[in-house]
Amino acid sequence: MGFFRRYPLFAVLLMIFFLVQLVPLNNQDKLSKSKFSKVILTLTYYPQRGVSVLSRFIVRKWEKYIDNVGHYEENKVLKSNIAKLREENFRLSETELQNKRLRKLLNFRSEDEYEVIAANSIAVSPSAIKSQVIIIDKGSRHGLIKGMPVKTHEGVVGKVYIVGKSSSEVLLITDSLSAVDSYVQRSRERGIIKGDGSKWCVMEYLEKASDIIVGDKIVTSGKDGFFPKGILLGTVVEIFSTGGNIKAKIRPNVDINSVEEVLVINKEPEEFVISEQEVVVNE
Amino acid sequence: MNKIYTYLFFVVILFIFVIFQTTLFNPGRLGRFYIDLTLILIIYLSLTTEIRGGVFFAFLSGYMIDLFSGASLGLYVISRLSLFVIIRFIVTKIYSDRFIVHILIIFFSIIYEWLFLYSLFSINFDLNAVPAPSFIIINVLMNTLVGYICFIIIKELHGKLYS
Numbered sequence: 541m542g543f544f545r546r547y548p549l550f551a552v553l554l555m556i557f558f559l560v561q562l563v564p565l566n567n568q569d570k571l572s573k574s575k576f577s578k579v580i581l582t583l584t585y586y587p588q589r590g591v592s593v594l595s596r597f598i599v600r601k602w603e604k605y606i607d608n609v610g611h612y613e614e615n616k617v618l619k620s621n622i623a624k625l626r627e628e629n630f631r632l633s634e635t636e637l638q639n640k641r642l643r644k645l646l647n648f649r650s651e652d653e654y655e656v657i658a659a660n661s662i663a664v665s666p667s668a669i670k671s672q673v674i675i676i677d678k679g680s681r682h683g684l685i686k687g688m689p690v691k692t693h694e695g696v697v698g699k700v701y702i703v704g705k706s707s708s709e710v711l712l713i714t715d716s717l718s719a720v721d722s723y724v725q726r727s728r729e730r731g732i733i734k735g736d737g738s739k740w741c742v743m744e745y746l747e748k749a750s751d752i753i754v755g756d757k758i759v760t761s762g763k764d765g766f767f768p769k770g771i772l773l774g775t776v777v778e779i780f781s782t783g784g785n786i787k788a789k790i791r792p793n794v795d796i797n798s799v800e801e802v803l804v805i806n807k808e809p810e811e812f813v814i815s816e817q818e819v820v821v822n823e
Numbered sequence: 824m825n826k827i828y829t830y831l832f833f834v835v836i837l838f839i840f841v842i843f844q845t846t847l848f849n850p851g852r853l854g855r856f857y858i859d860l861t862l863i864l865i866i867y868l869s870l871t872t873e874i875r876g877g878v879f880f881a882f883l884s885g886y887m888i889d890l891f892s893g894a895s896l897g898l899y900v901i902s903r904l905s906l907f908v909i910i911r912f913i914v915t916k917i918y919s920d921r922f923i924v925h926i927l928i929i930f931f932s933i934i935y936e937w938l939f940l941y942s943l944f945s946i947n948f949d950l951n952a953v954p955a956p957s958f959i960i961i962n963v964l965m966n967t968l969v970g971y972i973c974f975i976i977i978k979e980l981h982g983k984l985y986s
Contacts, residue, residue, distance in 0.1 A: 577890050584842060591846040663845035667892035667899070668857060668954055668962070669940045671850050675891065701893060711893050797851045 581675075581704030584663075588707070589677055592662040596800070654768060656803040657682055659690075662707065672715035672735060674698075676802060679706045687766055687809030690802050695772035695793035696720065696760060697802050712796050713741055713773065721764035722773055727751035730761060733773055733790060739797070741774060743788040750786060752776060758790055765810030832984050833868065833880055836977065840864055841887050855954070855961040859933070861888060863970040865903050866932045867977055869910035870919055881907035902939045906932055929970040933963045 659682075663675040678684055680703050690697040690710050698712040711718055716737040723730055729750045731743040746752060756776040762769025778789040840860035850857040861884040868877040885900035892899070910928060917924065937959050944953055954962075 576886075580887060580890055584838065584845075587838070587842045588846055591842060595847060663842075663891070664849045664851045665892040666841065666844040666849055666859075666861070666888055668850040668958075669944060670892040670898070673891065673893035675845065702890070709891070709893060715893060717893075 577702055578704050581679075581702060581707055581709065585677070585679075585704065585707040588663045588675060592660070655806040657684065657806060659708075659802050659804055661800055661802060670715075670737075672698075672712040672718075672737065672796070673701070674710050674712065674799065674802075676708050676710055676804070677706065678804060679704045679708050681705055683806065684708050684804060685808060689767045689771075689805045689807060691771055691805060692794050692799060692802055694795075695774065696767060697794055697796070697799060699766055700804065710802070713792060714739060714796055719764070720767055720773065721761045722758050723761045724750075724752050724776075725757040725759045727756070731788075733758065739792075741790040741792055743776070743790055744785070746786045746788065748781065748784060748786055752779060752786070752788055754779060756788075758788075766807075768805060768807060828984055829981075830876060832981065833864070834883075836980075837861065837864060837880060837884055837887075841884075841891070844888075845891050855958040856965050857962065858969050859936075859966055860973065862903070862906075862933065862936060863929070863966065863973045864977070865907055866910065866929055866970065867974055869907045870914060870925065870928065871981075877907055877911070878904065898940070898943065902936055905939070906935055909935070925974060926967060926971055929974075930963065930967045933966045933970075937963070 657678055659676040659678040661674045662677045665671045665673040674697075676690075684700055684703050686700055686703055688700045690699060696713055698710045698715070698718060700708050701711040702709040712735065713720060713733065714735040714737070716735050718735040720733045721730070722733045722743065727750075729746060729752055731746045731750075733741045733743050735741055743752075743758060754776050758773040758776065760767040760769060760771045760773060772793050774790040774792040776788045777791045780787055780789070840863075844858070844860050848858040848860060865877075865881050865884055868880050871877075881903040882900055885898075885903035888899040888903075889897065910932065913919075913928070919925070919928070941953055
């Protein structure tokens, strides 16, 4: 004890070392269930929204000004593109109608069956080391619950992690704690997409003989109980082997860093649905 | 009464810093030039001897960063609390009210936080999430510079509150 009295800093460092051992990095439940977390999320909602709206307004005004330079030539190209796209759109809507009829015939469930709630990203993670989180301006009063999938028109973004009254935190698919059951769109090889904590994802649990090549598109399988089937996740950019399996590096289809508007899919995670059914059975 | 105003003042400053850090000065937007305003505030509080509730602010700032970054409860809480305790200990040993000492303390505090998070991540995860050393060096220098400017601004505002 005399040693620690003489060198209190050493005692403090030792205490910190033991405290660090108690930090469970892969157990986030305590934080997400804490009422204090929800209070802080609610308290910061209006200021965050205010700053976000103001900064976006200034950026858009500036971009508008920059865009006006050399508009004429771009306009001509865009007009011809629109004509082509209209034609393509007509063909696609015909195909979609046909697709719907056939799906109905086969009794298929598609992601379109779920309603979506539009939301804006108002803030992001303040940490450089744990940066794969965004805050959106919709919360429990808009019907959001923990675990709801979040996407844009380009693909999967993540899932709702903490729900405040008016805002919520979304854990992105690139976060190291995120995992999504998925397919290779072309060959239907199945694997788990995990975030690597930076801008990339990794598809794991693929067998060595799996039919996967660079450029393949990866879509959700709908088997993890969170994400509906068939939403685009990303593209394979690299394949490498580890032990008996192979892994694929995936570039997410959504530019995670510049995501502004998102759609929350109004789909309750299946674990909650099951627990409600169990309650009914127990009653 | 002054004490209550001081607490309120720092609670408001902490909230403003968290809001700026999550909206304008975040790593996603500024990359290696992002500014850790809440860390700078905690260093300021640990150097300012008349602030008694510094531990509370260190905890609250850590908790809020944990919350907004999706980290598990404790990562930033422990980092901030330990930093606060270490700086307070150093302050009792040296004459800290000098420009160069402030600069050095800010510089080493930011390095400490990076090392703390780096070591924790290397134990629990692979290191993809940890930025490259060049990112960290530029970030430390940037935060040291901005940190000192923030020190002057907070000191001015804090002084006006007392007068």
